[in-house]
Amino acid sequence: MQKLLPSHKTAHSSHMPEVSAEWAAAASNLLSNIRSSWTNLTTVSLPGSEEDREKIWDPSTMFSEDLWLENEKNCAVVHKTKRGRKRQELLAVALGVKMGVKGALLWQPLKLFAYSQITSLVRRAALTQNDNHFNYEKAHNFKVHTFRGPHWCEYCANFMWGLIAQGVRCSDCGLNVHKQCSKYVPNDCQPDLKRIKRVYCCDLTTLVKAHNTQRPMVVDLCIREIEARGLKSEGLYRVSGFTEHIEDVKMAFDRDGDKADISASIYPDINIIAGALKLYFRDLPIPVITYDTYSKFIEASKISNPDERLEAIHEVLMLLPAAHYETLRYLMIHLKKVTLHEKENFMNAENLGIVFGPTLMRPPEDSTLATLNDMRYQKLIVQILIENEDVLF
Numbered sequence: 001m002q003k004l005l006p007s008h009k010t011a012h013s014s015h016m017p018e019v020s021a022e023w024a025a026a027a028s029n030l031l032s033n034i035r036s037s038w039t040n041l042t043t044v045s046l047p048g049s050e051e052d053r054e055k056i057w058d059p060s061t062m063f064s065e066d067l068w069l070e071n072e073k074n075c076a077v078v079h080k081t082k083r084g085r086k087r088q089e090l091l092a093v094a095l096g097v098k099m100g101v102k103g104a105l106l107w108q109p110l111k112l113f114a115y116s117q118i119t120s121l122v123r124r125a126a127l128t129q130n131d132n133h134f135n136y137e138k139a140h141n142f143k144v145h146t147f148r149g150p151h152w153c154e155y156c157a158n159f160m161w162g163l164i165a166q167g168v169r170c171s172d173c174g175l176n177v178h179k180q181c182s183k184y185v186p187n188d189c190q191p192d193l194k195r196i197k198r199v200y201c202c203d204l205t206t207l208v209k210a211h212n213t214q215r216p217m218v219v220d221l222c223i224r225e226i227e228a229r230g231l232k233s234e235g236l237y238r239v240s241g242f243t244e245h246i247e248d249v250k251m252a253f254d255r256d257g258d259k260a261d262i263s264a265s266i267y268p269d270i271n272i273i274a275g276a277l278k279l280y281f282r283d284l285p286i287p288v289i290t291y292d293t294y295s296k297f298i299e300a301s302k303i304s305n306p307d308e309r310l311e312a313i314h315e316v317l318m319l320l321p322a323a324h325y326e327t328l329r330y331l332m333i334h335l336k337k338v339t340l341h342e343k344e345n346f347m348n349a350e351n352l353g354i355v356f357g358p359t360l361m362r363p364p365e366d367s368t369l370a371t372l373n374d375m376r377y378q379k380l381i382v383q384i385l386i387e388n389e390d391v392l393f
Helices: 019-042 048-058 065-084 089-093 107-128 203-212 219-227 243-259 270-283 291-301 306-317 322-339 349-359 369-385
Strands: 140-143 168-172
Touching: 048 369, 107 168, 203 322, 219 243, 219 270, 219 322, 243 270, 270 349, 291 369, 306 369, 322 349, 349 369
Parallel strands: none
Antiparallel strands: 140 168
């Protein structure tokens, strides 16, 4: 791949990631396919000697650093030019034929096409390499604190005066600041695992940032176990497991984290694992469908037109915090798999909506009447999310 990318770093190329031999081979194959396809399609004689024509397909020529910079500028020019041209002119640009000069051939569009493909390969390689880095935004959890001995604010670097309650400390990451300074601290909390005492009843975003995962490990491990041995279990998620065993699973996660053993040798009844997953969602201090979006989801579910209702629900989904959205997306994909085995487990989207509606969303105010009034809409929302997970997420 050394020939495909600039050999030395510049202001432009410094952001390009290194790629593996696999991507280099893919890029070379792409280049060969473009060349063979182009040779078969065109009947126009190419200008210059055979040696010059071969240079066109040399990766070191096609992807030299100067061309890399030049092509980015030309991409923008071609994009702007395409808007106002007729279809015939667009076709000419796509084929590389220069308008007004018969038989002349422009190689730049072809180079631009290959450049965009190689760039796509590089970007996908970079995304694959960075799968374990999840930049979910999280606000600090500040609480008034009395410091023993002299302390300085970690935001403004000034001394904290007083004998008691001199400032506030983030209970998740340990950041110490003045109470006034806490209003200006950005949402860049990086929770420390030493400060996270438990898994259940812990804020969802705090947990995933502390463990540097996309979703809570409870969700990943439980769903993996259920899909491995429980998708055909009759009444899955509706039938309750023994409460004592579910509490044992909860304590195992709180004690061992992602090392908790929930295999069939320890818990042969899959309903125990399903019950532990539901309990995790019920114990969240902020539900997966957050209090801030609750009323918007309820209003969206009341829209009579199916297409408009789906669009409204999608808009509200975009308002969820990143960790909540990803957890909900993963759960809906799983529940869709559950419905595919409806003949064995007797659990369709509506039945799962009845189970997970009150589990995934709760009204902001602790009102029994409001909960009862909204139950049918909670069920409907989860049902719609399951049935349309491929469209909504």
